[in-house]
Amino acid sequence: MMKKRIFILVCAILIVAVFCGCSIAAVGGKSKLQQILDRGYLIAGTGSGNVPWHFVDETGELVGFDIEMARILADALFGDPSKVEFVEGSSDSRIPNLLTDKVDIVIQFMTITGARAQQVAFSIPYYTEGAGLLMPANGKYKNYDEMAEAVARGEKVVVSALQNVYIDDYVQKLLPGAVCEQYESVALIYQAMDSGRADATCTDASSAMWMAKTQPDKYKNTGVAAVPQGYGAAMRQDDQIWINFVNTVFLDAMTGTTYELYHNAYEKWFGEKLESPKMGRPSYYD
Numbered sequence: 671m672m673k674k675r676i677f678i679l680v681c682a683i684l685i686v687a688v689f690c691g692c693s694i695a696a697v698g699g700k701s702k703l704q705q706i707l708d709r710g711y712l713i714a715g716t717g718s719g720n721v722p723w724h725f726v727d728e729t730g731e732l733v734g735f736d737i738e739m740a741r742i743l744a745d746a747l748f749g750d751p752s753k754v755e756f757v758e759g760s761s762d763s764r765i766p767n768l769l770t771d772k773v774d775i776v777i778q779f780m781t782i783t784g785a786r787a788q789q790v791a792f793s794i795p796y797y798t799e800g801a802g803l804l805m806p807a808n809g810k811y812k813n814y815d816e817m818a819e820a821v822a823r824g825e826k827v828v829v830s831a832l833q834n835v836y837i838d839d840y841v842q843k844l845l846p847g848a849v850c851e852q853y854e855s856v857a858l859i860y861q862a863m864d865s866g867r868a869d870a871t872c873t874d875a876s877s878a879m880w881m882a883k884t885q886p887d888k889y890k891n892t893g894v895a896a897v898p899q900g901y902g903a904a905m906r907q908d909d910q911i912w913i914n915f916v917n918t919v920f921l922d923a924m925t926g927t928t929y930e931l932y933h934n935a936y937e938k939w940f941g942e943k944l945e946s947p948k949m950g951r952p953s954y955y956d
Contacts, residue, residue, distance in 0.1 A: 702905075702912035706774055712747060712754040714740040715764060715773035722880040722939040723779045732756055735876075736777045738935035739796055739903065739920075743775070745931065746919040765789055768904055775916065776904040791907045793916050795900030796924065796932075801840040802875030803829070803892040804882065810869055814845075814892040817869060821847035830859040830868035841872050843896035864888075876940060883941025925953045 706712055716736050717724040724734040741751035757773050764776045768790060779799070782792045803814065811817045811827075821827050826849055831837045833852045841850040851868060853859045862868040873881075875895040882891035903920070905913055923932040925947045933944045947953045 702774060702909045703915050706747060706912075710748070710753065712740065712744045713757060713772075713774045714743075714754055715757045715759055715767045715776040716740065716778045717761070718758045720779065722876060732758075735797070735935060735939040736779060738931075738939070740775075740777050742923050742928070742931050742935070743777075743916065743919055746915075746922075746928070764904065768906060771906075774905075774912075779901050780904055782900045782902045786904070789907075790904040791913050792902035792904055793913070793920055795902050796920050797876070797901040798898050799901055800875045800895040800899065801844060801872055801897045802878035803844045803870050803894045804863070804873055804878040805870040805890050805892055806863060807886065807888055807890045809863075809866075813890075814894055817845060817848075821845065827870070828862075828868045829870045829872050830862035831872040832856055832859055837872065840897055844872060844894055845870070879940040879942060921954065 700708070716732070718726055718732060720734070722734055724732065724736045727733045737756070740754050740756070744754040745751040747753065757767060759767050759778075761778070764778055764780060765786070767773050768776050776790075779797075780786070780792075781799070782795060786792070805811065805814070805817070811820065817827050827845065827847070828851055829841045829845060829848045830851050830853060831841055833854055834840070837852060838850045841848055848870075850872070851862065853862060856873075859868075859871050859873065863871045870892070878889075878891045878895075881889045903916060905916060919928075922928050929947050933946070937943050
């Protein structure tokens with residue numbers, strides 16, 4: 671009788687463990703949040719070659735908007751934005767580095783998708799990327815409206831773009847009626863515009879903002895964008911305490927008491943000043 675009771679108890683525990691594995695693990699060990707606090711610094715996975723997200727500047731320092739987001743998280747953890755160690759990796763290594771515990775979190779302009787969410791847990795989006803339209807500051811057309819009017823008159827307006835199976839559709843959403851000319855590399859799409867072979871370039875909206883900010887005598891951001899996609903930080907799925915903490919920090923940085931950290935970073939890397947959060951109804955409902 672006793673053996674039967676023990677058997678039933680073991681079976682019950684196993685069933686609970688299967689359905690509530692993360693909760694059982696939390697009882698038997700420390701959460702990722704507590705591990706980081708005990709360690710004394712955050713370990714963040716990121717890249718090093720994509721302006722304005724994560725790149726090495728002229729002083730050899732890793733900088734960019736993703737880097738700022740990691741420092742905002744470190745500041746919330748330790749009151750010190752420098753308490754973060756960066757592990758550089760390629761786009762292909764983002765999920766493997768996370769799942770093998772080489773990093774605590776990946777902040778590397780990672781697009782939130784259903785397929786990826788089967789492997790990792792995403793934070794709330796901290797940026798919405800899209801296809802943008804960049805044009806020469808002193809080109810044939812003064813602004814987007816002039817290009818659109820030229821297309822309406824039947825003129826050939828050329829937009830250079832990186833080769834992609836969907837890129838023609840993207841360009842038509844940005845400038846209906848324009849001619850899309852595809853190139854094999856990012857460098858070539860800008861060369862086409864710089865040389866006058868293209869009237870504008872389809873690029874990431876964030877890249878358009880960055881280039882217009884850093885080279886205003888050469889480029890102008892039309893402000894037109896399409897095909898939105900959210901960027902989120904990635905974490906392991908088995909620690910809801912850590913996931914909740916990251917979401918709380920990001921939400922507060924975008925809409926709450928620490929909004930200046932996010933707003934200053936946004937203006938620094940994208941050249942646009944965000945409005946301060948409004949009082950009353952929380953802005954994340956808008």
